[in-house]
Amino acid sequence: MSIPIALVGVGKIACDQHMPTIAASAHFHLAGAVSSHASDLSVPVRGDLTSLKSAVPDLAAIAVCTPPVDRLRLLKEAFSLGLHVLMEKPPAKTLAEAEMFAPAARNAGRTLLQSWHSRCAAAVEPMRRWLVGQTVRHVTINWLEDVRVWHPGQEWIWSPGVGVFDPGINALSILTEILPSDLSVRESLLSIPANRSAPIAASLMIEASAGHDVSVQFSFDQRGPQSWTIDIETATERATLLDGGSHWAIGGVEQPLEDDRPEYARLYDQFADLIANGESDVDLRPFRLVADAFFLGETKQAPNFLWDS
Amino acid sequence: MSIPIALVGVGKIACDQHMPTIAASAHFHLAGAVSSHASDLSVPVRGDLTSLKSAVPDLAAIAVCTPPVDRLRLLKEAFSLGLHVLMEKPPAKTLAEAEMFAPAARNAGRTLLQSWHSRCAAAVEPMRRWLVGQTVRHVTINWLEDVRVWHPGQEWIWSPGVGVFDPGINALSILTEILPSDLSVRESLLSIPANRSAPIAASLMIEASAGHDVSVQFSFDQRGPQSWTIDIETATERATLLDGGSHWAIGGVEQPLEDDRPEYARLYDQFADLIANGESDVDLRPFRLVADAFFLGETKQAPNFLWDS
Structure with missing residues (x-):
């Protein structure tokens, strides 16, 4: 129906x-x-x-x-x-x-x-399953894009609390989904253009309760190749989520995907399942990590941002 | 026992x-x-x-x-x-x-x-009870003190996420205790000294679900008379918490207190009651308001802070 x-x-x-x-x-x-x-x-x-x-x-x-x-x-x-x-x-x-x-x-x-649409990217669930039982040593997130390409002229993106965390929260939504650990921001450095109110770049150090760190680099000022990767070093392997979670690799070898439909198809299936079961899914952990990044953030001033530079 | x-x-x-x-x-x-x-x-x-x-x-x-x-x-x-x-x-x-x-x-x-010790200040509970059934029109918080007097040389007070919110969170803990409304930060302006990482002053606009606003001024740079007041305009009266909640007045007339013991005596009584009843009290609303003030905060640079200026 x-x-x-x-x-x-x-x-x-x-x-x-x-x-x-x-x-x-x-x-x-x-x-x-x-x-x-x-x-x-x-x-x-x-x-x-x-x-x-x-x-x-x-x-x-x-x-x-x-x-x-x-x-x-x-x-x-x-x-x-x-x-x-x-x-x-x-x-x-x-x-x-x-x-x-x-x-x-x-x-x-x-x-x-x-909803956290990035959690529905094709390789996220396979990576989550693969990580069960692995010992994670370190995680590195690089979420580096050019705001001029992806949000051309969208001035709202520079509202307080947004900026580079608009894409960045997608990475954090994947991170909280695939790791079983409790996560807490320990250090945060925010670069805010002199003529804007939100960060154009952020470096975070997040501590996982399992005992390892997560190093995070977010940029809105990435020229040339763009990057949305999460690299996970385990005791024995190196696994990587690529292209925002739509592909993945172990030891540099790309892994096959059982279900390569787009993110939003999976998201709407999840919504239908929740309705059928009379349930809700409200996970605010990604949002709390962003709030903590601002709360703890040391701010430094970056040069003026120009759309056409 | x-x-x-x-x-x-x-x-x-x-x-x-x-x-x-x-x-x-x-x-x-x-x-x-x-x-x-x-x-x-x-x-x-x-x-x-x-x-x-x-x-x-x-x-x-x-x-x-x-x-x-x-x-x-x-x-x-x-x-x-x-x-x-x-x-x-x-x-x-x-x-x-x-x-x-x-x-x-x-x-x-x-x-x-x-614990939120300021909630145990002598006039907070009388004010909370008095407000039941009142229609609040506006609330004004002025929490203005000189950090040089109250935290002499304590450099930790300038850690990220702290600064003037160290005393300020006391005001927010009282606010969330006495108002039945849900509260949400709508605007936040943070003044951060050029040589420090935390605000020396903050102006907030908080929206209450009951339909009124709360104007908040926090300062760590207040010379002369210090001020820790919460002013509440109702449809018919003006009530004020004074001296961090240890006294109160209605229409400018100071009100008597049934119990004028110090804050911490009441706090430890509360702890004993919770233990006796097998209960906990973990209310994070004041902390979330502070986090939101940083999250939404527009920052402006203030002059260098000097302990001996």
């Missing part, structure tokens, strides 16, 4: 990922959208969720694709209308707000998936 | 507050201490907790008065020895670490009091 779902916010991520995934999904079909600007969608579009639910009474779920502003209010509105919710990352503008998500879902008896 | 308790860390707060409070307590008596430097205490002193427990087998509780470093490790050691724990503020170096406290206490079946 296909679940009628609506998009809340019809921007880049909704168009690039959510719409094609829903269109191809066996579990969901697009039944409406909430958007403040005119739209040429073939489904009802309204300016707010309550109006949309009136127009589409059998609406059962939403995918929230707006920037993380007033998310708790939106979540409570959705639950009061009896809807299940898939929430895009990052969860909220503040930790205090995000910590109220899970209790709200429990009280409402609805499903909330606080 | 008096509970044998040990101090872990014998620094300024242990000597100024914990020792005299334990000495005067009907519920506790000092049975030992963990300290790395020699001590002239009349009880056994050891370099680590496990050694102390061997020397004092009937030890039942500890008060942790060390800086917030490696707190989770210490907590787990204490629980493995069967001890109840009173933990000084701030809880830990990172949120990720602090979030593991409550599960650790539950698993161990021991009492953990993550």
Whole structure:
């Protein structure tokens, strides 16, 4: 039985990922959208969720694709209308707000998936399984990209608390998924351009309860080859997640993948499973690591950032 | 029956507050201490907790008065020895670490009091009770002190994540205690001296779910009269917590106090009650607000800080 779902916010991520995934999904079909600007969608579009639910009474779920502003209010509105919710990352503008998500879902008896799409990359689950029983010695994360290429002219990316942590939190969502350890930021160095309010680069040292460290380099200023890798040295091997988790290698040899569908196909399958089982998945660990990186961060000033430099 | 308790860390707060409070307590008596430097205490002193427990087998509780470093490790050691724990503020170096406290206490079946001593100030509970049923319109916090007077030469106060939030978190612990609202930081401006890594001043705008704002001013650079006040405008009155919560006034008229004992006497009574009832109290909301203030913070550079200026 296909679940009628609506998009809340019809921007880049909704168009690039959510719409094609829903269109191809066996579990969901697009039944409406909430958007403040005119739209040429073939489904009802309204300016707010309550109006949309009136127009589409059998609406059962939403995918929230707006920037993380007033998310708790939106979540409570959705639950009061009896809807299940898939929430895009990052969860909220503040930790205090995000910590109220899970209790709200429990009280409402609805499903909330606080999604981390990178966890659904094809090689993440194979890597997680492979690591079970391995002794990890060290982890190195390099998440190095050019913001001018990936977020051209998107000034919101420089909001406080965002910057290079917008892609960086994807790496941390994978890290918390594949390692069984408790993780804690020990050192954080943030480089903030003189003319912006968020970091263009960050170096973190994260301590794992299993006794090893995780060295993290995030950059938004990477020219030439881009890099989204997580390197794991175990007692006997060196395993690597490549290209944001879509491929992996052991000892430099690329490993086959049983399931090479795109991230969002797997994400929507997970959402359908949670709804079927009456469960939620709200894991705020990646968000807490980012908050701790700011909390502990030593800041240094970087040169002015220019979009066209 | 008096509970044998040990101090872990014998620094300024242990000597100024914990020792005299334990000495005067009907519920506790000092049975030992963990300290790395020699001590002239009349009880056994050891370099680590496990050694102390061997020397004092009937030890039942500890008060942790060390800086917030490696707190989770210490907590787990204490629980493995069967001890109840009173933990000084701030809880830990990172949120990720602090979030593991409550599960650790539950698993161990021991009492953990993550203490916020300012909540035990004499006028806080009367103010909380008075506010029940009031409609709050606005709250203004002014927590303005001279770090040169209150923390002379204590360079640790300038560690990342600390600075003016060391006293500031006391105000936030009172705020979260007396208001029934959910609170979320909306704006944060941090002034960081050019030669230090932590803020000397902070301005916050906090939004309460009840619909009003909380304006917050923290300063470590206050010459002349010092100020630790929380002003609450309700629909009909203006109520004020004065001197860090030790006095209060309504409409400018100071109110009587039923119980004017010092903060720490009340704190240790609370710890005894929790132990007697097999409960814990681990409220991380003040810590999350501080983390959010850093997370969302716009930073501006302040002039060099000098201890002797």
